[in-house]
Amino acid sequence: MRTVPISRFVDSSIPSGGLTTTLIAVVTDVVRSGKPIVGFGFSSIGRFGQQGLIEERFAPRLRDAAFIDIADETGENIDPFKAWNVLMKGEKPGGHGERCVAVGTLDMALWDVAAKVADVPLYHHIARLGPKTSVKAVRAYAGGGYYYPRDDVGRLVDEVKRIRDLGYTHFKLKMGSLSLAEDLNRIEAVAKVMSASRNVAADAMNSYGRRGALEAAAALSPFGLWWFEDLCDPLDFGTLADVARRYEGPIAAGEALFSVAEAKLLEQHGGVRKDKDILLFDPVHCYGLPGYLEIVREFERRGWERNRFWPHGGHLFTLHLVQGLGLGGTEVNPFSFQPFGGLTDDALITDGRVCAPDVPGIGFEARTATRRAFADLLGGG
Ligand code: MG
Secondary structure (H helix, E strand, O other), X not given: OEXXXXXXXXXXXXXXXXXXXXXXXXXXXXXXXXXXEEEEEEOOOOOOOOHHHHHHHHHHHHHHOOHHHHEOOOOOOEOHHHHHHHHOOOOOOOOOOOHHHHHHHHHHHHHHHHHHHHOOXXXXXXXXXXXXXXXXXXXXXXXXXOOOOOOHHHHHHHHHHHHHHHOOOOEEEEOOOOOHHHHHHHHHHHHHHOOOHHXXXXXXXXXXXXXXXXXXXXXXXXXXXXXXXXXXXXXXXXHHHHHHHHOOOOEEEOXXXXXXXXXXXXHHHOOOOOOOOXXXXXXXXXXXXXXXXXXHHHHHHOOOOHHHEOOOOOOHHHHHHHHHHOXXXXXXXXXXXXXXXXXXXXXXXXOOEEOOXXXXXOOHHHOHHHHHHHHHHHHOO
16 A cells, blocks of 8 residues: 555646545455456545555454455455445444545455456446446546646647547536636637537536635536536535526536435535536545445435436546446546546547446556556555
């Protein structure tokens, strides 16, 4: 296990808020082609590593478990749902804090193990958890568009051109840290490259108070954006509901809510609309796949379709979940949060759609930079 810095920018010398992520390798005694099967996980992106909690509380529970407590029905593989119960043993309701990220980090590595032992891609391994109709290629959009400290708009346009040329049809940029006029200028510049503002989403990174959110929503209305994301504090459901009443376009929310309990509050009090709004919950930040599934099923009980879920993350694990669970689409971070954002080296994005890699597990080994990072982790112990 190791916690490493992770940058929003390709050029990691640009300050990026001190973000980190924790890498983990779960080494098994199952030998395949002369080598033990190893599952890899990390704490998703955009927040902070969780090495302390993993080391102190969660990894020891897993190490101390008897195999029978985490084995699947064949007795030859692990059942990550049973392993999740072991991880959560004795945890109390509420107080989600960031323990959910620690659990999600371990959970990712356990799913990688389970799919590798089953010798199938993860999306295939979890397809039984999805709806009957399974989709091969799923919708994908590129995230990025952070503020550059120098030549911001010029560098932003270069970034979006590269993304368009990779085959993406939709792009999400950041807003909320400059004046509204400057942010609108950035959106216009991006919309020109992506053909139209309806192909562009704007993420305010939870930066606005009530007044700022309403002003931004009014200013964005004429653009007809793909969606308007994270417009206020994640728990300010009053402001979110006020904006949802006035703003006609889709709103995206839920990225910084980490539990089914918080997700229910969003649904009940945030004014989100099941016919148009987007649910961003990050599976790794929401206690991993078992916690994320609770949220999906809770929304389904309340009449939502799975295609409203576009999970935050922008990496291979979320792609597998979108494909395996039949969700709306996936974020991809082709250039941000390297070497963990993005897809495999040979991934083909065709008209804004992509398939998860057909290799056993999550497929981190099929992205050179990610494979090196995990090899380095194993080499360093
Ligand atoms: Mg966001």
